[in-house]
Structure formats: structure tokens, C-alpha cells
Amino acid sequence: MVTLVIVENSTDAPKKETFHVITAAKLMESDIWAVVLGKDCHNICKAVSTISGVKKVIKIDAEFLKEKLSESYAFQISNLLKAYREIKSVLISTSSFGKELLPRIAAMHGMSQVSDVIKIHSPSIFDRPIYAGNLISKVKTSEKIKFLTIRTTKFDAAKKTEEVGINIENFTADTFSSLKSIINSSSVTSDKPDLLSARVVVAGGRGLGSAENYKKILEPLALKLNAALGASRAAVDSGFAPNEYQVGQTGKVVAPELYFAIGMSGSVQHLAGMKDSKIIVAINKDEDAPIFRIATYGLVADLFDVVPEITKKIR
Numbered sequence: 001m002v003t004l005v006i007v008e009n010s011t012d013a014p015k016k017e018t019f020h021v022i023t024a025a026k027l028m029e030s031d032i033w034a035v036v037l038g039k040d041c042h043n044i045c046k047a048v049s050t051i052s053g054v055k056k057v058i059k060i061d062a063e064f065l066k067e068k069l070s071e072s073y074a075f076q077i078s079n080l081l082k083a084y085r086e087i088k089s090v091l092i093s094t095s096s097f098g099k100e101l102l103p104r105i106a107a108m109h110g111m112s113q114v115s116d117v118i119k120i121h122s123p124s125i126f127d128r129p130i131y132a133g134n135l136i137s138k139v140k141t142s143e144k145i146k147f148l149t150i151r152t153t154k155f156d157a158a159k160k161t162e163e164v165g166i167n168i169e170n171f172t173a174d175t176f177s178s179l180k181s182i183i184n185s186s187s188v189t190s191d192k193p194d195l196l197s198a199r200v201v202v203a204g205g206r207g208l209g210s211a212e213n214y215k216k217i218l219e220p221l222a223l224k225l226n227a228a229l230g231a232s233r234a235a236v237d238s239g240f241a242p243n244e245y246q247v248g249q250t251g252k253v254v255a256p257e258l259y260f261a262i263g264m265s266g267s268v269q270h271l272a273g274m275k276d277s278k279i280i281v282a283i284n285k286d287e288d289a290p291i292f293r294i295a296t297y298g299l300v301a302d303l304f305d306v307v308p309e310i311t312k313k314i315r
């Protein structure tokens with residue numbers, strides 16, 4: 001039996017999400033293969049071949065796979081599953097791409113998937129959060145192939161090994177014509193820590209009042225703590241912070257060692273994205289704000305007074 005991990009990658013390296021998914025794959029009690037799709041992706045395959053636990057890397061390399069279209073990726077992986085009947089589970093992270101890709105492959109095989117797995121009890125029994133993380137549902141699936149998206153904050157990253165020489169096998173891509181094509185893609189590049197992997201996150205909500213305040217109050221604190229910036233959806237919708245800063249049910253799920261929740265009420269939807277943080281510091285002028293129910297430390301104060309003061313005191 002084989003568990004197939006779909007590798008997510010930047011232009012030249014596997015993304016860290018893949019390392020966490022490989023740790024989850026180790027709990028599926030089978031060999032782990034990883035599949036890399038793209039154009040000129042040999043270096044990524046080589047990097048994946050050095051992750052502990054991976055027994056085989058399959059490369060699907062073609063010009064038309066340069067565009068990360070979920071329709072075309074789903075088609076190739078579906079062909080792979082037909083060629084290798086020993087693949088009994090397929091895993092990818094609960095990223096936007098994972099959420100777009102995996103249900104397509106499962107549907108092509110007439111099967112359902114289990115989404116956002118946080119615990120693997122056995123190769124067919126999993127925990128997953130429901131109702132914005134307020135309940136944990138234990139699910140048993142009898143599908144012939146288990147299709148799982150994995151919540152990466154719940155599994156440690158797999159390590160690199162010194163061993164070399166595992167198999168990188170080519171699998172021929174079948175031409176695929178899609179009605180869809182990518183006209184343009186852009187991403188924000190930043191020298192600040194990445195929100196998903198930062199040890200400290202400084203997040204702000206509607207209480208900050210404006211984009212200028214968000215920058216003026218939070219950035220100096222984040223800089224001193226080498227922290228990533230985060231935001232509530234209200235702050236994002238009000239234009240205080242960019243979309244990719246949003247934490248929560250419809251944003252990113254983070255679990256840093258230290259999370260500052262500044263000027264935010266603590267809605268269930270926001271908690272769904274940060275309540276696993278090890279230490280939560282809440283600053284809110286309303287002592288009844290729900291955020292204080294989950295905060296490790298709570299400060300009832302005006303953020304405009306205390307945040308600059310805290311920043312000044314941190315050496």
C-alpha cells in the first residue's frame with residue numbers, strides 16, 4: 001500500500017506545508033511516495049527525495065504544467081492513480097490550492113474526501129474540526145482511496161535526511177486542454193517572517209481604526225519581536241491590512257508560540273484560526289470582550305496607550 005503526497009512548491013523548492021503533510025502521511029501505515037508537477041521541476045524532486053520517510057518521488061514534467069491549474073493537475077494525478085493501483089491514500093495540505101485540487105481528484109474517482117484532518121487515529125479514522133473549530137468530528141471512511149487535506153499546524157515538519165539515491169521516476173503527462181488559463185498572477189514579497197511559520201504573530205483588529213494606525217502601532221512591535229503581522233477579517237475588510245494577513249476560519253490557521261490579539265473582539269471565526277497558539281496576549285478596552293476567555297494574558301486598556309509603551313519596554 002502506498003500513500004501519495006502531492007508536493008506544493010514555489011519555483012525552486014518544496015513549500016514547508018509539504019514537510020508537515022509528510023509527517024501526517026507517516027501515520028497512514030504505508031510507503032510514502034511524493035508527486036511533483038510542473039515545468040523543469042527536477043531540483044524540486046531532488047529536494048523532496050531528501051525528506052525523511054519519502055520512498056519514491058514521481059515527476060510529472062511538462063510545459064503546460066507551468067500554470068498551476070487545478071483542472072489539469074487533477075487530470076494528471078487521476079491518471080497516476082489509475083496507473084498505480086497500490087496508491088490507497090492521497091494527501092495535500094489544507095491550503096487554497098489543496099482545497100481546490102483534491103476534491104476534483106476525489107470526484108473523478110467517484111469518492112469523497114475528508115477535509116482538514118487534525119488527527120490520524122488509523123488509516124481510515126480521522127479527527128477534523130467542524131463549526132469553526134468548536135466541535136471535533138471523528139470520521140471513519142470506507143472509501144477505497146482516502147483523500148485527505150491536512151491541517152499542517154497539527155503535524156510537525158518532517159526532517160531532511162542525509163540519505164541519497166532514492167528513486168525519481170518520470171510519469172508522462174497527458175495533454176490536457178482547459179477552457180481556463182491564468183492571465184496574470186502576483187504575490188506580495190516581504191522580508192518579514194511568514195505568517196504561517198512565524199514564532200510570534202502580532203495581529204490587529206477593527207479597534208485600530210485605520211490603516212495608518214495599524215502600521216504605526218503594530219509594525220514597531222512586530223519588528224522588535226521579529227513577528228509576522230496578522231489581522232482580523234474586519235481589519236482586512238476595512239482596508240487596514242492586506243488579504244493575506246487574515247487569520248481565521250476564512251483566512252490562515254496559525255499556531256505560533258506567542259500571539260498578540262490587539263483591538264479585536266475574539267469572534268468564533270477569528271478564534272478558529274489562532275486558538276491553538278501556545279501563549280495568547282489580548283489587549284482590549286472592553287473587559288467583557290470574548291477574546292479574554294481564551295487569552296493566557298489579558299490587558300484591559302486602550303491599545304493606543306499600551307502598545308507603544310510595551311514596544312518601548314522591549315529591548
Ligand SMILES: Cc1cc2nc3c(=O)[nH]c(=O)nc-3n(C[C@H](O)[C@H](O)[C@H](O)COP(=O)(O)OP(=O)(O)OC[C@H]3O[C@@H](n4cnc5c(N)ncnc54)[C@H](O)[C@@H]3O)c2cc1C
Binds near residue numbers: 204206270302
Ligand atoms: C462565514 C464567516 C467567516 C468569517 N471568517 C473570519 C475570519 O477568517 N477571520 C476573522 O477575523 N473574522 C472572520 N469573520 C468575521 C467575524 O465574525 C468578526 O466580524 C470579526 O472577526 C471581527 O473582527 P474584530 O474583532 O477586529 O472587530 P470587532 O468585533 O469590531 O472588535 C473590535 C474590538 O476592538 C476593541 N477596541 C476598540 N477600540 C479599542 C482601543 N482603542 N483599545 C483597545 N481595544 C479597542 C473593541 O472593544 C472590540 O472588542 C467571519 C464571519 C463570517 C460570517
